[in-house]
Amino acid sequence: EIVMTQSPATLSVSPGERATLSCRASQSVSSNLAWFQQKPGQAPSLLIYGASTRATGIPARFSGSGSGTELTLTISSLQSEDFAVYYCQQYNDWPPTFGGGTKVEIK
Amino acid sequence: QVQLQQSGPGLVKPSQTLSLTCAISGDSVSSNSATWNWIRQSPSRGLEWLGRTYYRSKWYNDYAVSVKSRITINPDTSKNHFSLQLNSVTPEDTAVYYCARVGTVVGATGYFDYWGQGTLVAVSS
Numbered sequence: 001e002i003v004m005t006q007s008p009a010t011l012s013v014s015p016g017e018r019a020t021l022s023c024r025a026s027q028s029v030s031s032n033l034a035w036f037q038q039k040p041g042q043a044p045s046l047l048i049y050g051a052s053t054r055a056t057g058i059p060a061r062f063s064g065s066g067s068g069t070e071l072t073l074t075i076s077s078l079q080s081e082d083f084a085v086y087y088c089q090q091y092n093d094w095p096p097t098f099g100g101g102t103k104v105e106i107k
Numbered sequence: 108q109v110q111l112q113q114s115g116p117g118l119v120k121p122s123q124t125l126s127l128t129c130a131i132s133g134d135s136v137s138s139n140s141a142t143w144n145w146i147r148q149s150p151s152r153g154l155e156w157l158g159r160t161y162y163r164s165k166w167y168n169d170y171a172v173s174v175k176s177r178i179t180i181n182p183d184t185s186k187n188h189f190s191l192q193l194n195s196v197t198p199e200d201t202a203v204y205y206c207a208r209v210g211t212v213v214g215a216t217g218y219f220d221y222w223g224q225g226t227l228v229a230v231s232s
Binding site: 030032034036042043044045046049050055087089091092093094095096097098099100101 | 153154155156171172205207213214215216217218219220222223224225
């Protein structure tokens with residue numbers, strides 16, 4: 001199965017700053033990658049699919065890029081509600097697999 | 108708007124069966140495009156996909172290798188829900204369990220666009 005590795009594990013960012021999260025795949029996932037946001041006590045929520053397409057209602061400050069084995073989620077200007085854990089998920093190969101997550105915390 | 112509402116016990120004894128149900132509103136378990144999935148999350152295993160059920164002129168199920176000998180996912184068209192049964196549980200099965208929908212299968216499996224609220228299931232005597 002494809003192993004997804006996210007880095008860093010924790011990212012300390014000040015409100016208004018840019019955050020860049022990395023997701024690396026053990027083999028190519030093409031653009032078949034989704035990003036999720038999870039807040040404490042809640043289920044993960046879809047942010048991005050197809051590596052770069054924002055889900056319905058997701059603000060433009062969230063953007064996804066990359067393909068193959070190196071993919072990135074960028075939050076252009078962090079708002080208070082963006083401090084959370086972010087996961088990537090590949091759906092290019094069987095079974096679907098998730099990364100270990102990046103926690104974005106307030107600096 | 109699709110909503111998934113989970114129900115089931117939060118405590119199961121070792122060697123017994125974990126049973127959860129996911130009620131669907133805003134879509135149909137018999138959809139010809141969606142798949143209906145169970146995923147769990149624990150500190151030790153992270154987010155782990157467990158299995159799915161879906162309808163394409165007939166019913167299909169797929170399961171993760173790690174639980175394949177112990178898991179059953181069943182649809183119930185009369186109640187528009189689907190269920191998870193995990194047999195012979197151990198403390199390692201303690202996790203938050205989620206049901207989730209894939210709206211349209213793209214790539215090999217699709218991405219999870221709607222999730223249930225999650226159920227913390229502890230396996231303990």
